[in-house]
Amino acid sequence: MNFLTKIHIGLLLYGLFIEAARIFDEENIPVKTIVAVAGKNLTLPCPGVNEQSLIDTLTWKTTVTIAKFINGMPMVHSQRISLLADNYSLFFNKTQSSDTGEYSCIINDRHSPESIIDLLIQDVPAPPERPLITYFTSRQVNLSWAHLQDSRNAPVLDFIIQIRVGETGAWDEWPEVHTNNSIASYVVTKLLPFTVYSFRILAVNRLGVSQPSKESYYICTLREAPVGKPITTVAHNTSSTSVRISWKPPPADTIHGEFLGYRITYRARDKQPEDIKEIYIRDSSVESHEISNLETFTQYLVSLQVFNPEGLGPASTVLIMTDEGDDSSFKATKCSCA
Secondary structure, three states: OOHHHHHHHHHHHHHHHHHHHHHHHHHOOOEEEEEEEOOOOEEEOOOOOOOOOOOOEEEEEOOOEEEEEEOOEEEEOOOOEEEOOOOOOEEEOOOOHHHOEEEEEEEOOOOOOOOEEEEEEEOOOOOOOOOEEEEEOOOOEEEEOOOOOOOOOOOOOEEEEEEEEOOOOOOOOOOOEEOOOOOOEEEEOOOOOOOEEEEEEEEEEOOEEOOOOOOOOOEEOOOOOOOOOOEEEEEEEEEOOEEEEEEEOOOHHHOOOOOOEEEEEEEEOOOOHHHOEEEEEOOOOOOEEEEOOOOOOOEEEEEEEEEEOOEEOOOEEEEEEOOOOOHHHOOOOEOEEO
């Protein structure tokens, strides 16, 4: 082994020793953890600096350089952060969660800081991802969503589900739903059939409420049979063999599906139920109908129902009597409700 090779090996071993010592020193630097709330002002003192310290140069850094003090002049790389000239502390104007990190204050170009400040800025949660609809019926919707919980932030305690009816409705028209846990799924109940809904999610921790997620895609709940009755307005005979009935439709939110029209059933009062006859009016805009070919001077039970693709709604029934048959003395006989 020649002389130059020995020198090269010696320098290599010395470099490895210095690197190992540096790593050993860094692993033994004390760490001080500071937890703060986002939006508040914060001052980080430089560890090791006191009133007697003589400072030529000073550097604050995380993974990048934050601020420097050189030749009596502070240099800072952020509009929110400033370096206090009297004690070299780092001042944050309204902290943000992005300020979280390990901060080192290097004095006079020393190899390592006196200690490391592990700064943790806790904030309201990040907004959840867009909720997905995994299952739905006429009255309920199953929701699921993704939410990334930052392990260093305050844990999520609750999710708020906001519900919008229709494509242009307001988000505050329907009561909010609280899940009361941190599970990222929920079954929303007590919805209306055949109604368009969308949903969005907010996360809650002890510091407050997140921004809302993107809204879900629209969903129309399934149909149900109608629950509303038509309102009979007029029912009377028009001759000895005919009667007329007029009505108003039930409220739209009781139809629970596509409004296809009306079903009219009628029979003589003294006849058996199996003698009933029916008429389908397949036009939801119709609001009156005349029934012909009836028996003279006879009481009839006339029932009216709305229907949709799921079936019939409840009936409104009236009792109408045809005329005696003497046209010269004809008088309309009004109905009575049964």
